[in-house]
Amino acid sequence: MADTKYTKDHEVVHIEDGNVAVLGITAYAQDALGDLVFVELPEVGASFEKGDEFAVVESVKTAAEVYTPVSGEIVEINDRLNDEPEAIKISLEEGWIAKIRMTDDSELDALMDEAAYNEYLETLD
Amino acid sequence: MRYLSRSKTDRQAMLDAIGCGSVDDLFADVPKQAFVDGKVDLPDHAGELEVERDLTALAGQNMSAADAPFFLGAGCYHHHIPSTVDYIIQRSEYLTAYTPYQPEIAQGTLTAIFEFQTYIALLTGQDIANASLYDGATAMTEAALMAQRVTKRRNVLLANDIHPEYVDVLTSYMKNYDDVTVRGQDDALDETVACVIVQSPDFFGCPAKHDAWRKKCDEVGALLVVVVTEILSLGLLSAPVQADIVCGEAQSIGLPMSFGGPHLGFFATSQKYLRQIPGRLCGETVDQDGKRSFVLTLNTREQHIRREKATSNICTNQGLCALAFTVHMSLLGEDGFKQLARLNHEAACRFVDAVAAIDGVEVLNEHFFNEVTLQLPVPSKDIVKEMAAQGVIAGLAADGNKLVCAVTEMVTDRDIEVFCNTLQSLIKG
Amino acid sequence: MGAELHMMQDAKDNQMEDSQTEDSQTGPVLNNGTRALRYEEQLLWEREFHDTPGVDLPEPQGMPLRTGDALREDVGLPQVSEPEVLRHFVRLSTLNYSIDHGFFPLGSCTMKHNPRVNEKLARLPGFAHIHPMQEESTVQGALELMYRLQHYLAELTALPGVCLTPAAGAHGELAGMMTIRRAHEAAGENETRKIVLIPDSAHGTNPATAVICGYKVRTIPTKETGRLTQAAFEEALYKTDPDGKDVAGMMVTNPNTCGLFESDIVGIADALHAAGGYFYCDGANFNALVGKVRPGDFGVDVMHINLHKTFSTPHGGGGPGSGPICVTEALEPYLPIPVVEQDINGAYFLAREKSRPETLGKLRGFVGQFGMHVRALAYMLSHGADGLKEVSENAVLNANYILSQLKDDYHVPYDGPCMHECMVTDKLQKGETKDDDVTTLDIAKALVEYGYHPMTTYFPLVLPGTMLIEPTETETKGTLDKFITVMMHIASEVRAGNRDQFHHYPQSAPRRRLDEVKAARHPVLRWSSDQA
Structure with missing residues (x-):
């Protein structure tokens, strides 16, 4: 998936069409968090700068902020996570968090591709 | 010191196990200037009897609701608490x-x-x-x-x-x-x-x-x-x-x-x-x-x-x-809780009827639960003070000669009578 | 995602997949499953209601209502007799562990003996049945009690300004930080000082409090040595302003949450003061110092005291606490109100705005948790200056003894000596695969199985899998030795490869591990008739 990029904080971005990107978290993050009990979703229409917190994923004992790696406006959210937070683990197709219309797709250049991300994971203990 | 388990043998065994000469060695990271060195103004330890005597004497200086007709509320109320x-x-x-x-x-x-x-x-x-x-x-x-x-x-x-x-x-x-x-x-x-x-x-x-x-x-x-x-x-x-x-x-x-x-x-x-x-x-x-x-x-x-x-x-x-x-709610149950509320309201109703009969005193509430505000013809602050001197906790003095009084199930008809008589005599002055 | 992600793997909730549903005891479920002294108690709503309640009240006269309102509709309260109520709560009580049951090495919580004379004294009618708005002439004894408590706290901390009103430790923190904020405001520096420095090992309440006070938090790393170093502190202090003039203060726990005394503290406090900031010390660990070391003498400007820790007011299953604050003379005018003072005639009074115009205001109704003030003073007088010194010495000795005995079996990340609590981790109990790991959680649950309340787990957050053990001064060597033996046994079982058992503890407690995921995904926070 050449259109999928990763961050060091374990967010994943998949470029859907043109300037809309799907945001989620990686399998590594899902595993680290354990059983998810709640996902706090952003509001459609909300604008975020690169690096802003746009969602929170909660397990029983932790709450992790999810930061957007790209700036833009939220155009769609995954309502399913309201009732079924654990769906986040199925796949990015099922368990995406939000879709964002990017204002600057050059921000993607700073992110890792799958190979680079996997290499990065090797460096973590 | 009765709360501490003391044994010189144990203490020495523990120091030996740790591998240090004295307890003070364990405080090695603490700067010298911060040690107490006898400069604390607090008496040495006291037995249970002495502590009881000391604090019981302090408690004895307070006028408790157990000893006085009591009409003060304002967010803190004197109610009966079952022993359970x-x-x-x-x-x-x-x-x-x-x-x-x-x-x-x-x-x-x-x-x-x-x-x-x-x-x-x-x-x-x-x-x-x-x-x-x-x-x-x-x-x-x-x-x-x-x-x-x-x-x-x-x-x-x-x-x-x-x-x-x-x-x-x-x-x-x-x-x-x-x-x-x-x-x-x-x-x-x-x-x-x-x-x-x-x-x-x-x-x-x-x-x-x-x-x-x-x-x-x-x-x-x-x-x-x-x-x-x-x-x-x-x-x-x-x-x-x-x-x-x-x-x-x-x-x-x-x-x-x-x-x-x-x-x-x-x-x-x-x-x-x-x-x-x-x-x-x-x-x-x-x-x-x-x-x-x-x-x-x-x-x-x-x-x-x-x-x-x-x-x-x-x-x-x-x-x-x-x-x-x-626990208290469980003892009260549905009927007891409502009954207790009703008893408070009725005590307040009797209080209102009694104080309204005093010349110059007006009850400002048309509606109330167990607390009402009286309009007095004289400064309520003084009334509260003087009634306290006569052994009655009258209520809370509010601006404009108002007196806020709570009437709970603890208030007896006799307490209301004492309240009214004392207030009346002070107003007449 | 947050940088603390790696910590989460350890704090991860235990999976429920090893659920064993068969009960070891066979036969039909009788009496809700109660066996011998193990009670299975229904909620009050789940039993037959009686016609009359557990109290006898006089019959109301039926006077017309003057409430201006309709009569209250049905509330839905259960109704049973007095013995039924008593039995319900006594049976429930048997499901609790408490300090009176046994050793309670819960780090950072100071679970020590709660003397019963304190309970008796707080219940004297002259304390229990007085109202906070009574004429001051009718409550002189209560005010004198508070005045004396203020004085002794000032003496023990070397911080002369004391306000008793905060209702708990976190509330004391808030009061302390608001005192600092008010002082900066009075100096006209509130607009420029917006940052509070907090080490990463701090209690979570510290950053939460700073934010409530309108501050930004700057975290100081302490992971390397478990201590705050002068260098790391100064880097944080001068990060955005060469003179540190944008820093309002720091919040530091000393001894810190790893159980270590901050050895650079005097130099750090000096640098902070030179920059115009104030040193807030979280007093959670004052039990290590009480009667022996005075925080005001190592640079502290404000400190809260947990009366329910150091001065033994009972924890009560989670409150009430009490968190008075002690401050320097310079900060004294800004304290919350009321404060008890004495007039020229020797009468005590509650000083409010009128005589304290610089105050930050009120933070709790009335005068605070007065009942806790009574208990704390009784405790203080029972120990006296000599006894309190022995409290901190014994507390520190006990913790170091435990550390000395466990250091070969558990990973000790930072060199001691420790103060009143010691920190170890589960690093040596890691398995070859994740499923083989015996984690801090497993060790805690094994302690439950062996009859102990566990230590504090996964706190502080500076390292993965931390365990914080605080024995307190009231335990004997014999008690400590039994606990140490159990901890050693656990470690040796893990070394021997008998790991699986640890994933199934506790087996003998009133409950086995709980499904916390279910509780959080579909919260049920009250009984209701539709779930019955």
Whole structure:
């Protein structure tokens, strides 16, 4: 998936069409968090700068902020996570968090591709 | 020192095991200048008898409600507490337990909290309640903070006569933010207002009309917060179901006045604000054997997880006070709770009829629960002082020669007679 | 995602997949499953209600209502007799562990003996049945009690300004930070000082409090040595302003949450003071110092005291606490109100705005948790200056003894000596695969099985899998030795490869591990008739 990029904080971005990107978290993050009990979703229409917190994923004992790696406006959210937070683990197709219309797709250049991300994971203990 | 286990042999064995010569060696990281060196003005240890003598003498200097006709309320009430309540809360298992973070060995406390939350939700007519907060004043402040989070608005409007201490506490907290105004009764209710706070009965004893406030709040999208400082009133007045948050003080059930604390803040709201509610929550689940169990839940809202993103910095409830409330409520039951409320109201009715007969005294309340405000022809501050000198705790002096009097089931007809005679003679002067 | 992600793997909730549903005891479920002294108690709503309640009240006369309101509708309260209520709460009590049951090494919580004379004294009618708004002439004894408590706290901390009103530790923190904020405001520096420095090992309440006061938090790393170093502190202090003039203060726990005394503290306090900031000390760990070391003498400007820790007011299953604050002379005018003072005639009074115009205001209704003030003073007088010194010495000795005995079996990340609590981790109990790990959680649950309340787990957050053990001064060597033996046994079982058992503890407690995921995903926070 050449259109999928990763961050060091374990967010994943998949470029859907043109300037809309799907945001989620990686399998590594899902595993680290354990059983998810709640996902706090952003509001459609909300604008975020690169690096802003746009969602929170909660397990029983932790709450992790999810930061957007790209700036833009939220155009769609995954309502399913309201009732079924654990769906986040199925796949990015099922368990995406939000879709964002990017204002600057050059921000993607700073992110890792799958190979680079996997290499990065090797460096973590 | 009777609380310490002393044994020179053990002490030496422990020092040897650690491999150091003296206990002082263990304080090696502490700067020299910070050691006490005998400069503390505190007497040396005392036996149980001496401590009892000392504190009993202090207690003896206070005029207790047990010794005087007592008409002071204003958010702290003198009610009867059944013996069973105090017995239960002094049991080791409750008194000396920690916060129930290890639910496998804390189901007693957790089940009682679950019952407490159920009681508060039922009394307030709300969906859910938390495990309690410090007191009524801080509960009201937490309600305002929650309304600000929910509505993403900043201002707070105080709609009627709210307990001045509650207002002071709210104001001190809000001073931390540059963008919050605490508005009063005459200020605008507009779309910058996060919540409208209504006390019922208000500080002067008048029950509020919630329907009217609900309508006004809906017009601008503000939350309606109802504050109750005398929770027993909910046994006679209808439940404030119109409110988005009902909070206040539950000391009246199960707790002595104790010079203002520990008391029992409560907080109830709608299911939809579940994740915005401050303080601890206890929820139902099962254990590995499938047995019903209770556990502190939704902890991720709290400071030990969210740190600077927590909904509140609170990390305790008033556990034992909530237990006292729960035991007392359980003793009262449906009929007893309502009956006790009715008895309070009837005592207040008799009081009102008696004081209204005194020349120059006017009762300002048309409606009330167990607290009323009198208009006196003379400064009420002086009356309170002089009546205290004659062994009667008359009530709270308020501005404009007003006297706020609470009449609970503890007040006898004889107490009312003494109150009226003393007041009458002082007015005649 | 947050940088603390790696910590989460350890704090991860235990999976429920090893659920064993068969009960070892066979036969039909009788009496709700109660066996011998193991009670299965129904909620009050789940039993038959009686016609009359557990109290006898006089019959109301039926006077017409003057409430201006309809009569209260049905509330839905259960109604049973007095013995039924008593039995309900006594049976529930048997499911709790408490300090009176046994050793309670819960780090950072100071679970020590709660003397019963304190309970007796707080219940004297002259304390229990007085009202906070009574004429001051009728409550001189209560005010004198508070005045004396203020004085002794000032003496023990070397911080002369004391306000007793905060209702708990976190509330004391708030009061302390608001005092600092008010002082900066009075100096006209509130607009420029917006940052509070907090080490990463701090209690979560510290950053939460700073934010409530309108401050931004700057975290100081302490992971390397478990201590705050002068260098790391100064880097944080001067990060955005060469003179540190944008820093309002720091919040430091000393001894810190790893159980270590901050050895650079005097130099750090000096640098902070030179920059115009104030030193807030979280007093959670004052039990290590009480009677022996005075925080005001190592640079502290404000400190809260947990009366329910150091001065033994009972924890009560989670409150009531009490968190008075002690401050320097310079900060004294800004304290919350009321404060008890003495007039020229020797009468005590509650000083409010009128005589304290610089105050930050009120933070709680009335005068605070007065009942806790009574208990704390009784405790203080029982120990006296000599006894309190012995409290901290014994507390520190006990913790170091435990550390000395466990250091070969458990990973000790930071060199001692420790103060009143010691920190170890589960690093040596890691398995070859994740499923083989015996984690801090497993060790805690094994302690439950062996009859102990566990230590504090996964706190502080500076390292993964931390365990914080605080024995307190009231335990004997014999008690400590039994606990040490159990801890050693656990470690040796893990070394021997008998790991699986640890994933199934506790087996003998009133409950086995709970499904916390279920509780959080679908919260049920009250009984209701539709679930029955």
